[in-house]
Amino acid sequence: MTFVSKAALAALLGMGATLVVAPTADAQRKKKEDAAAAPQIQVGEAFRTAALAADAAIKAKNFAAADQQIAAMQAAMTAGNQDEAYFLAQLKVQNAQAKNDRPALAAAIDELLASPKLKPEERGGLYYNRGVLALDTKQTDVAVQNFERAKQAGYNEPDLELRLASIAIQKGQVDQGLASLEKVMAARKAAGQPVPAGWYDLAISQLYRSNRPVEAGQWARRKLADYPTQANWRTVLALFRDRADNKGATLGNQARVDILRLMRDTKSLADQNDYRDYVQTTQDIGLPYETVAVIDEGRASGKIPASAAIFNTVRTTAQTQIKADGSAAALETRAKSGPNGRPAMAAGNVYLATGNNAKAVEMYNLALQKGGIDADEANTRIGIAHARAGQAAEAKAAFGKVTTTGPRAEIASFWTFYVDNPRIVASTPAVGNN
Structure with a gap:
């Protein structure tokens, strides 16, 4: 990124705006002749000489010499000369940037921002970059302060809102952060630009950390709508599975297998x-x-x-x-004569595994009629069987009968999303997070 004003440095080096070097007689004459022609700059001859040498050393990547000449500029400064202070800060920024010395760059930008000679239109970008540098050293409050000043100065690049969103989310201000994230996402889409996958991941991970799994699932499905890939299906479902398991192993194998079935159907078993x-x-x-x-x-x-x-x-x-x-037919016979729905659930599972979806639906419905089983589990399996048979309306109706809250409801939501988005099984590579 470029921090320094090339026009300002050109003026200092005598390549642009008229330069008036005080206090020589030549400089005074030049000042009178060109007063109406261009903006005028007041710097001492020793300062200008050192500045020329510093600029040349920076361009040659002779940073030891550049440091010496910048020190000479500082020694030659006239007290109260705002032009000299401005150009010294400019060259300090240029030197630190060339050396990739980020602490020195942060200090130099602070000097430059303090100058009344800095043009208003240059402030926004400098404040933004100063905020980025503050994040390097985990100075979150300093970063936010500079980002807010960048906004006030008219800097409106989407990355600014994203930075603010990320900071708010990481500080636990989830709703505020998500509002900022929604704003920048809307701007990207309005401009015809894709929303990076990593932006969804930011929201998903923090919502899970904040124990808001339903909202996390909603954001996960939004990501899948934009990025229909096997890799993203795997990431989303594995994260859901693992987060559900974290709080006292709340998922359980009966729910877990229905997630794995969805991974299988989306071809996202890696x-x-x-x-x-x-x-x-x-x-x-x-x-x-x-x-x-x-x-x-x-x-x-x-x-x-x-x-x-x-x-x-x-x-x-x-x-x-x-x-x-025994055979599936034998299991079906036992299911029909069984005292409750458990044998019918077992028979339904066999038919589901062997691809006989119509029979699977029949057995799961029998299990519901006989009772003694988890109705939400049975309705999930009925939905899966219909989905595999290509019966979208019937599948969604079955998933809609899952009335419990928690992981089982989210599994039904993921399956419903899959039924509504069959293109999601495309094997295109995941898009990067930039």
Whole structure:
């Protein structure tokens, strides 16, 4: 970024505005001749000589010499000469920027901002950059002060509102920060520019930290609407799953498996670790048909390598359990004669795992009729079966019957969003956060 005024330095170095060097006779004559031609600058000859040498040294990246000449400028300054103070600050900024000396740059910008010679239109950008430098040293209050001054000076780049939003969110002023974030996002969209994915992540992560998971889920779905990628689906669902697990393991495997099913349907299971998590969950809650189906799918996609022997063991165990449980038809017979809905739920899970979605819906509805089961869980599974059958209206109706609050309601919301946005399974790469 450029901090110094090239026009001002050109004037100092004799390449632009008329330069009047006091107190020589030549300078006085020049002042009278050119008074009406251009703005006039009063600096001493020794100051100007050192300034020329400092500028040349900076351009040559001879920073030792530049430091010496800047010191000479400071020694040659006339008390109360605002022009000299202004140009000294300009060259200090130029030198610090060239050296990438950010503490020195911050101090030099402060000097420049203190000058009455600084043009009003240059103040906004300097205040903004001074705020950025304050964030380097975690001087949050100094940063906010400079950002607010930048706004007052007319600086209106979107990054300013984003910085203020980020600071407010990180300080726990979530609503204030989100309001600023909404403002800058609206400006970006109005200008036909995409909202960076990282801006959504900022809101999502802080809302989860603030124990506001419903709002976090809403922002997550907004991100997915803008960035329909497998990678983003995985990130969003994994974050939801992990945050739900953090507070006393509130998620539970029955809810967890429905998240993993959505990851599977959006093709966002990334590698063998995701597949290991999936089959461990299905194994723990007794879904051997799904365990086998998921392992076979992972192998076919190449995400479970042939060398991963653990999956062979798990698959063998699942096949043994399938033989012990009997066929899907046998499970259905037991479901119909069962005293409650639990056998019907088990039969529905088998049909869901084997792709017989119509039968899965039938069994889950039977489970609801017989009772003794979690109705929200059954309605979620009915919705999944309809979604897989391409029956969007029926799927959304089933998800809409999930009446509980908490993770199960959010799972239904994610599935509903998926039904409304089937393009989301596109495998395009995630967009960067810039």
